[in-house]
Amino acid sequence: MSTEQLTQWVVDHKFDRDTCRHSVNGFDAVLHCHHYASLYCQLADDAESFNGSHLLQRSSELSFYDVLSDYFTKHNVQNLDERVALTEEYWKTCGFGTLKFDHVGELSAAAHMDHSHVDEGWIKKWGKRDKPVNFIGQGYVAAAMAAIYGLPSGSYNVYETDSIVAGADASRFSLVRS
């Protein structure tokens, strides 16, 4: 029996020959490698004195929140299940890994990633470590929750409770309304 996919993230990819910029669904987009992501995460992690990891999480949240919210508006996506599925699909489309929300509620949520560009890229570059490093993913799941419920960016605190980079079989995230 075949299973119909109810929701699919529609990619409208354009290349502007004049500016030589790529855009996806109206937002300028660019390819970068795992070395770049790993070094951004390392810089954020090292910058403890001014909470660099939070800055990287927040910068990710701000960026992705705009993309997700804009998509829901333009495609008139109102249904909760569809919104959740689309946030999972978009993350995969970007190449950041697989994301699955285990449960979603307005005050709390949990999600996991069986694969993660940031974690697997970090391991590829430097090997494992005992602390989470996926600040980009943390920001994304917070952005996803805010966009799903139509709340402002920054509406959820996120905690990474297990990490692939630390040897877990999946990275797990817990979210609580701030």
Add this chain to the structure above:
Amino acid sequence: MSVDRNVVIDAMSQVKSESNDEGLIPAFNVLVTQAPTSRWNNFADLITNSVDPELKPAAEALLENAAHECGYHTGYGIITSEEFDAICNPMIQNPPEDVLHAAFAVFTAWGWAKSEVVELIPGEKMVVRAYDYYESDVVQRGTLNGPCAYMIQGVSAAFMDLAYGGEYDPSGQTGMRTFKCEQVKGIECGDEYGEFVVTLAG
């Protein structure tokens, strides 16, 4: 220079990146993502404006270093790729100089910066101009006191490493950081274009 930039840009801009079942995009010997440019700009902007002023040069150097390593490894993946072989290599008559020209055409095609090499002294110096680049988007009105195209700086130096720094070293222990880059003009500073001067690290 025998490389036809327009041919390279038209062809390489059409190369698609699609994720596999694991949500990953293995390409050019690395894992890549295709994210909004703001994803990278936001962090650079937040971190350079959050540090104490005396630490800002260190933060900027680390941002540039991230791009330098990215440019070195991904750059090598690009110039040894099937796509580069099919599209660029037939035009290359004078390596590694022509490879550099082609690499900046690819750099342009992939939306990193609309850029070209405007001066090249083999093994010594390269000047790159960028006429449009996403890193300048952090300024929407007014101008910055100093430039902020850390990614172009790092990648430009890395491309010179690949051209003249010796054999590619996957570990990055040798060959990388034989060149350094200084951004002397920036759209974000009110200039018509960004200009990047790459010289031997010394």
